[in-house]
Amino acid sequence: MAESRVRVTANSETCVTSSLCVYRVPGVFDQDPEGRVLVLDAHPSAELGRELLRAERGCPTRSITVEGLDRSGLDEADEGTARVEGAA
Numbered sequence: 793m794a795e796s797r798v799r800v801t802a803n804s805e806t807c808v809t810s811s812l813c814v815y816r817v818p819g820v821f822d823q824d825p826e827g828r829v830l831v832l833d834a835h836p837s838a839e840l841g842r843e844l845l846r847a848e849r850g851c852p853t854r855s856i857t858v859e860g861l862d863r864s865g866l867d868e869a870d871e872g873t874a875r876v877e878g879a880a
């Protein structure tokens with residue numbers, strides 16, 4: 793299986809420990825003992841694309857960055873299926 797082209801990063805310096813990302817995508821995000829964000833899986837499956845983008849958008853401090861997804865159709869209506877750029 794090819795490695796996912798999706799790349800997830802998070803800035804624990806700006807995280808305010810709201811836990812929203814952890815509730816949204818628990819297999820990708822977790823929190824350290826102080827409650828700050830940890831990325832468990834920096835290259836998650838593209839099948840999580842929609843949830844990843846919702847987590848990114850829902851972070852109150854914009855501490856999450858998701859790269860490698862086609863965002864068309866997701867920004868306005870929060871619907872649709874994210875696709876990985878260049879995927880078959």
Ligand code: SF4
Binds near residue numbers: 810828829
């Ligand atoms: S949603 Fe943002 S502020 Fe909240 S825990 Fe996740 S990274 Fe931190």
